[in-house]
Amino acid sequence: MAGTEQVSASGERGQRPVTLTDVARLAGVSIATASKALNGRDQVAPATRQKVIAAADRLAFSPNPLARGLLAGRTGTVGLLTSDLVGRFVIPILMGAEDAFGAGKINVFLCDARGDAIREQHHLRALLSRRVDGLIVVGERTDPRPSLGKDIPVPVVYAYAPSDDPSDLSLTPDNTTAGRIAVEHLVGSGRTRIAHISGDPGYAAARARAAGIEAALGEAGLERIGDVLFSEWSERWGRDAAALLLTQHPDIDAVVCGSDQIARGVLDTARDFGRAVPEDIAVMGFDNWEVLTTNSRPELTSIDANLQELGRTAAQRVFAALDGVDVGSGTQYLPPRLVIRGSTIARR
Amino acid sequence: MAGTEQVSASGERGQRPVTLTDVARLAGVSIATASKALNGRDQVAPATRQKVIAAADRLAFSPNPLARGLLAGRTGTVGLLTSDLVGRFVIPILMGAEDAFGAGKINVFLCDARGDAIREQHHLRALLSRRVDGLIVVGERTDPRPSLGKDIPVPVVYAYAPSDDPSDLSLTPDNTTAGRIAVEHLVGSGRTRIAHISGDPGYAAARARAAGIEAALGEAGLERIGDVLFSEWSERWGRDAAALLLTQHPDIDAVVCGSDQIARGVLDTARDFGRAVPEDIAVMGFDNWEVLTTNSRPELTSIDANLQELGRTAAQRVFAALDGVDVGSGTQYLPPRLVIRGSTIARR
DNA sequence: TCTGCTGCCGAAAAGCTTTTCGGAACCGTA
């Protein structure tokens, strides 16, 4: 009536989604031809293809993924099943996966199992019934976790927490190398009397980092000062352990801490004891949790586990497996990265 | 050959998904009857319904949501579009949404726009083309953000960061009340000389909290000690500002901090100045970011924004809107919650 | 001019569920 044009150029205003039929009608061809033209199949004359593409463009057509998935068996979706309650690991992994998938081609269903096996099963079933093309399972610690089993009809990659079944594919940070890198950095900057405070020895991460630290110390011809102090992953423990250490071994010149939280505690105690960091004592942590590392005084040197890279790799593996490529199995360890800040090297 | 049974009781081993046709065949009815029986429609004899349910159970049948969505127009999926890079807000909101949706009924596509409008548009289009039933948009600060616009064919709820268009529905923490609660807690525990250190005044959260603090101070008949110290959201600023404050106003007995990070810095400086917390000075923060609040000495009293509740509410609103209920518009403010720890009340 | 081939296009089926509507069986009543 009062319309300024007969047909809205921008397509239906969201009322009824544009279908391939609409495109075909506008282009004056059959839906079969329209489909082939848009999908780059080769049984279409160039002129016809152009007509169809123009029509699709004009209607802002986007194919219905449900119909496409119904037929193709592929849905273009991936499930991310996590138990990481605070999102410290899963967010970078999600970002890496999005990068690898190429934003928009694939979308990610994120489900939080909250560490509950029942809920995990529930989500797993829901994801499978949605016909996700693949699964990435993210745990909150690097200890092996129960496998989802073999009778899952889509590729599964375990990220951060490896599966306990060696026939699954798992990607996890190389904490042994991380420990080694930490010591090499300290030794390289002139430290010789190095102590080690860690967290809960029930964590594989604590043990692996410790192993790397021991190995690197040995290779440098150094002895660890004092025992490895294991307890829990908290600043409080870092403070208490540092107090113990500084009392028993006043001559240490570096402390490798099992996590950034512990390192924060150590920094506090060093201050209480009147030891300057990094001049008297170097302190470093693991995880490179920015809210902790960039806010301390001085800022904290740490080892970053490259989680975004891990997520990207996991996504690539899922993709490759989908395309029938053999992506192998077992646990693959991804190299960490040293991030140097003021707690180990004095600013000029 | 060597099979111990003719037919696997547990259904196809993930090879070909079980379809309704399989169920109908096993139950000896038509697919139409099977569908009606499973969906609780009332044109089915009880005995027949039982037969069908038993068959479905035995085959572990779950309806293909693609086919269902194709027909119904609803997909049972919701898009969560975030710009929250560290996941501090989006993870609790996701968890709340999962709670509200009832795990499994609805699944959530999580997309991270990383603060990039282009990427956000990209993800938005992808989500719409997947026919999500609704959208929740999560921002990383409580300042109004650009609306996605009106021509989105599904309900949209903005969470944490409200939309700048008042005809959209937004849910955001009530930071004014948060500030008020903070002061009331301090006053209620006997503090009278209260100072305020905040973060970047460009943030609506900083201004709203400050407004609530001023109002509550006035109602209590108190004057704020010193100016509100605005600068940035960091521990460093908390340390520096506290030093300034303690020098200029040595007689303060409480500091309200604009964030937990700032409060952590204030705790450090108080210690440096030899002031006991909470005996000499009470300190509190906002956000209740656990890694910060439960690791400090003493542990930090904070105001929790109830993000999980916010996520739950957002999901409920999306649901209600889907069912045609008018969920209103404009920005709705959700009440925060006081979490008392040792930095304001001495342990007995 | 006729045959055969190539190049394009379109009809139709497949993929799975839900819903509508027609029809069959059964019961009770006239």
Add this chain to the structure above:
DNA sequence: TACGGTTCCGAAAAGCTTTTCGGCAGCAGA
């Protein structure tokens, strides 16, 4: 026995895309 009404069940269509295959037209060669 015949008929009306109720109760269930099943055939079929709709929802949208992709793929297969048949067919038509046009062209070249005989």
